[in-house]
Amino acid sequence: MQHLQALxxxxxxxxxxxxxxxxxxxxxxxxRTLNFAHGEVLTVGVFLSLTAVYFNLPSWQxxxxxxxxxxxxxxxxxxxxxxxxxxxxxxxxWLLGLLIVASVITxxxxxxxxxxxYSAEKLGIGSSLGADNVVRWGGVVFPSIYVWLFVAGLxxxxxxxxxxxxxxxxxxxxxxxxxRRTASLMGIDTERTMVYxxxxxxxxGAIAGIMFSPLTFVQVQLGAFFTFKGLAAAVIGGLxxxxxxxxxxxxLGVVEQVALIYVRAGYTDAIAFGVLILVLVVRPAGIxxxxxxxxx
Amino acid sequence: xxxxxxRRLWFAALLLLPFVFRxxxxxxxxxxxxxxAIAATGVAVVSGxxxxxxxxxAGLMAAxxxxxAGLAVHAGWPFAAAFVAGTALAALVGVAFGIPSLRxxxxxxxxxxxxxxxxIWQILREASSLTGGDGGFASIPPPSLFGRSLGPLGAASLAxxxxxxxxxxxxxxxxxxxxxxxRAVRDSEAGAAASxxxxxxxxxxxFVASAAIAGAAGALFAHTxxxxxxxxxxxxxxxxLVLAAVLGGLSSPYGGALGALLILGPSELxxxxxxxxxxxxxIAWGPVALLVVFRWPDGVVGGLKRLVxxxxxxxxxxxxxxxxxxxxxxxxxxPPVTVVSPGxxxxxxxxxxxxFGGLRALHDVSLEVGxxxxxxxxxxxxxxxxxxxxxxxxxxxxxxxxxxxxGRRIDAxxxxxxxxxxxxxxxxxxxxxxxxxxxENVLAGAHPRLRGGLGAGALGLRRGDDSNAEHDxxxxxxxxGLAGLEKDKAVAxxxxxxxxxxxxxxxxxxxxxxxxxxxxxxxxxPEILELGRFLKRLRSAGLTxxxxxxxxxxxxxxxxxxxxxxxxxxxxxxxxRTVRADPAVVExxxxxxxx
Numbered sequence: 014m015q016h017l018q019a020l021x022x023x024x025x026x027x028x029x030x031x032x033x034x035x036x037x038x039x040x041x042x043x044x045r046t047l048n049f050a051h052g053e054v055l056t057v058g059v060f061l062s063l064t065a066v067y068f069n070l071p072s073w074q075x076x077x078x079x080x081x082x083x084x085x086x087x088x089x090x091x092x093x094x095x096x097x098x099x100x101x102x103x104x105x106x107w108l109l110g111l112l113i114v115a116s117v118i119t120x121x122x123x124x125x126x127x128x129x130x131y132s133a134e135k136l137g138i139g140s141s142l143g144a145d146n147v148v149r150w151g152g153v154v155f156p157s158i159y160v161w162l163f164v165a166g167l168x169x170x171x172x173x174x175x176x177x178x179x180x181x182x183x184x185x186x187x188x189x190x191x192x193r194r195t196a197s198l199m200g201i202d203t204e205r206t207m208v209y210x211x212x213x214x215x216x217x218g219a220i221a222g223i224m225f226s227p228l229t230f231v232q233v234q235l236g237a238f239f240t241f242k243g244l245a246a247a248v249i250g251g252l253x254x255x256x257x258x259x260x261x262x263x264x265l266g267v268v269e270q271v272a273l274i275y276v277r278a279g280y281t282d283a284i285a286f287g288v289l290i291l292v293l294v295v296r297p298a299g300i301x302x303x304x305x306x307x308x309x
Numbered sequence: 310x311x312x313x314x315x316r317r318l319w320f321a322a323l324l325l326l327p328f329v330f331r332x333x334x335x336x337x338x339x340x341x342x343x344x345x346a347i348a349a350t351g352v353a354v355v356s357g358x359x360x361x362x363x364x365x366x367a368g369l370m371a372a373x374x375x376x377x378a379g380l381a382v383h384a385g386w387p388f389a390a391a392f393v394a395g396t397a398l399a400a401l402v403g404v405a406f407g408i409p410s411l412r413x414x415x416x417x418x419x420x421x422x423x424x425x426x427x428x429i430w431q432i433l434r435e436a437s438s439l440t441g442g443d444g445g446f447a448s449i450p451p452p453s454l455f456g457r458s459l460g461p462l463g464a465a466s467l468a469x470x471x472x473x474x475x476x477x478x479x480x481x482x483x484x485x486x487x488x489x490x491x492r493a494v495r496d497s498e499a500g501a502a503a504s505x506x507x508x509x510x511x512x513x514x515x516f517v518a519s520a521a522i523a524g525a526a527g528a529l530f531a532h533t534x535x536x537x538x539x540x541x542x543x544x545x546x547x548x549x550l551v552l553a554a555v556l557g558g559l560s561s562p563y564g565g566a567l568g569a570l571l572i573l574g575p576s577e578l579x580x581x582x583x584x585x586x587x588x589x590x591x592i593a594w595g596p597v598a599l600l601v602v603f604r605w606p607d608g609v610v611g612g613l614k615r616l617v618x619x620x621x622x623x624x625x626x627x628x629x630x631x632x633x634x635x636x637x638x639x640x641x642x643x644p645p646v647t648v649v650s651p652g653x654x655x656x657x658x659x660x661x662x663x664x665f666g667g668l669r670a671l672h673d674v675s676l677e678v679g680x681x682x683x684x685x686x687x688x689x690x691x692x693x694x695x696x697x698x699x700x701x702x703x704x705x706x707x708x709x710x711x712x713x714x715x716g717r718r719i720d721a722x723x724x725x726x727x728x729x730x731x732x733x734x735x736x737x738x739x740x741x742x743x744x745x746x747x748x749e750n751v752l753a754g755a756h757p758r759l760r761g762g763l764g765a766g767a768l769g770l771r772r773g774d775d776s777n778a779e780h781d782x783x784x785x786x787x788x789x790g791l792a793g794l795e796k797d798k799a800v801a802x803x804x805x806x807x808x809x810x811x812x813x814x815x816x817x818x819x820x821x822x823x824x825x826x827x828x829x830x831x832x833x834x835p836e837i838l839e840l841g842r843f844l845k846r847l848r849s850a851g852l853t854x855x856x857x858x859x860x861x862x863x864x865x866x867x868x869x870x871x872x873x874x875x876x877x878x879x880x881x882x883x884x885x886r887t888v889r890a891d892p893a894v895v896e897x898x899x900x901x902x903x904x
Binding site for chain 2: 046047106108109112113116237241244245248277279280282283286287289290293294297
């Protein structure tokens with residue numbers, strides 16, 4: 014019973030992780046960098062949505078404002094920070110740059126919205142997803158919001174999978190991921206592909222954050238939370254692979270919820286990192302990543 | 310004054326700092342800054358010297374702090390014992406921290422160490438029966454020595470003494486055999502392994518040494534503060550430590566401490582003037598650090614060094630170094646090699662097969678190399694020559710077949726062990742230790758022959774053979790034509806000079822078998838002739854050489870035996886003249902227009 018319940022809640026939370034991980038994986042595919050500021054960017058989007066509905070905009074407009082704001086921030090980040098930093102990939106300077114960006118965003122957000130924890134009730138996501146209703150399956154009872162989160166996440170994942178596999182943008186992303194140089198020789202604008210990837214990742218992240226908002230309080234610390242969970246899920250699934258990110262998110266969500274049956278709630282984040290480290294040691298390429306020994 | 314003496318003077322000056330600040334609060338603040346300077350030196354050791362990113366050092370500091378505090382508060386341990394226990398436990402945790410570095414590097418390692426620090430932080434918060442939870446430990450006894458607890462002046466002096474000792478040890482370590490191994494692994498793992506350096510031992514050693522330093526810093530912090538809580542060791546403190554190390558300069562073991570002093574010094578030591586800084590530490594210093602790093606890639610220490618150098622040059626007191634940049638006159642000197650009695654078959658390769666995915670790079674390759682001969686391995690591009698060298702040296706594992714060296718199976722050994730058995734190699738694409746000087750590169754090549762581990766390195770114990778080794782290194786450099794370039798960094802050398810340096814590094818191992826991958830590349834005709842004469846002298850001295858080369862005249866004039874590979878198979882074998890006439894060879898290789 015308990016395990017079935019954990020499975021359903023895990024899949025619901027995991028769908029959100031999956032969308033965030035997709036963004037990190039997409040950015041990695043096009044820029045070869047792990048975006049340590051992804052969660053901070055999308056959290057700004059969530060705050061913007063809340064602010065918009067606070068000023069009595071209807072909630073769909075609030076969501077549009079939040080997503081648009083995140084996209085804008087993502088694009089600015091790509092243009093202003095990533096392009097110069099990419100000249101020194103793998104170096105500590107690069108890593109520090111991103112961590113600094115993340116903490117600048119967090120601190121600026123704290124200036125604007127304070128350290129308070131806001132309820133996202135006014136956005137109306139929770140009530141429309143049935144946060145107050147429960148679903149009964151046999152003897153198992155769970156809030157229906159997790160089922161709807163999973164369904165909504167799945168719909169988006171299918172759409173994203175089609176985007177990556179069937180469209181010109183998707184082909185460009187896959188080409189750049191395979192080899193930036195070759196893609197550029199084939200006439201693909203790798204810089205623009207990267208900027209679009211950042212925008213898409215940030216917008217999707219904001220949607221994921223808004224989906225998640227009924228389950229928690231919205232506060233600035235949420236940024237680091239999303240970054241860590243997204244990075245963990247993306248690496249567990251296999252960086253650079255869309256389906257890997259989806260699988261990684263779902264796996265991480267379920268593992269966390271199942272673990273909660275056995276350990277205290279305070280340890281869930283530690284468990285996410287434990288799984289991440291295990292994957293890095295045992296199979297660094299992740300679940301869906303391919304390990305191929307290269308000749309040179 | 311020698312650089313060593315000047316360094317000691319600086320460390321002694323640290324001990325005077327507690328007397329400069331007269332009030333108690335400043336002295337406690339000084340102890341705090343000292344603790345963070347020590348912890349940042351830990352980051353400098355693992356990320357600077359050993360080149361392994363760590364974003365979890367606050368966790369290691371916490372391991373030392375909570376262990377020491379717990380033992381003192383709950384078990385009544387005296388300060389010194391609790392301090393040592395905290396340091397030791399942190400070193401142990403450092404082993405766990407280092408394990409992911411054996412599999413991943415760069416961004417992935419950053420993520421793994423971030424996770425490690427995060428897990429420790431959560432355990433501290435949740436395991437409250439042991440750690441006091443979010444409230445932490447209060448009323449930790451102050452540090453005491455010989456039964457007397459130390460006041461503010463004593464605490465600050467203790468912190469400064471420990472900081473001086475740490476810096477002294479880190480500086481010694483950098484120049485020791487163990488430190489050279491760290492730096493070699495940082496610059497080129499393939500080159501390090503081929504020089505007989507165990508890559509995994511160097512990485513774990515770097516993490517353990519660094520963790521011990523961070524743990525000691527944590528233990529010191531716990532006792533001088535008297536109160537610790539998990540929030541003092543959250544992931545942002547790890548970022549702060551990395552920031553300090555990068556700002557100070559990763560190329561120097563002292564960079565971390567200097568960075569910590571720059572970041573924390575103003576707000577801690579002069580709170581009335583700089584209290585506003587405290588709230589903006591990462592934000593204010595982040596962009597500054599980035600600017601410094603982009604302008605001065607080696608941080609403030611590197612920038613200061615250049616500044617001092619320029620000032621001295623301006624005053625005209627600096628010694629201008631005479632460098633002999635031309636090709637050194639041919640010297641009859643031949644570096645010592647390990648001689649195997651001639652006539653013996655030194656290396657036997659039987660049925661070695663290697664595939665990459667669906668591509669079969671080597672197919673059932675067999676050959677024998679007789680002691681004291683020059684054996685050439687030729688074949689068109691992509692015929693598997695370099696792959697075969699990789700399989701012989703353990704850089705790659707073959708799928709099937711066996712390799713024996715003097716009757717001993719070596720195909721299952723890791724590369725550094727094969728190197729330690731006397732198999733040296735050079736690489737097609739030079740795998741030198743770029744940031745190390747020519748002499749240091751050669752000394753690293755002699756790694757298996759020298760002695761001295763981490764502890765000896767930190768204490769600065771120089772054994773007799775170490776100074777002999779330096780003398781030998783200079784002789785080898787002269788023999789390959791690099792006299793006068795001993796102190797130049799490998800990256801600053803020309804392509805041809807780098808090829809020579811790699812040869813020198815390989816010879817430093819005193820090999821019995823030398824594998825050369827295209828040694829003539831990057832040399833002009835006179836230099837190729839000179840190389841040929843040099844290799845012949847090595848052969849006369851008893852060295853066995855397996856040579857991969859494209860330059861046909863060079864090969865034919867030099868080799869005793871030639872093996873021809875084509876598409877991963879041996880297509881011909883014999884003395885140079887026979888091989889040259891072989892129709893299969895003409896078709897596979899020489900037919901391409903070389904003949």
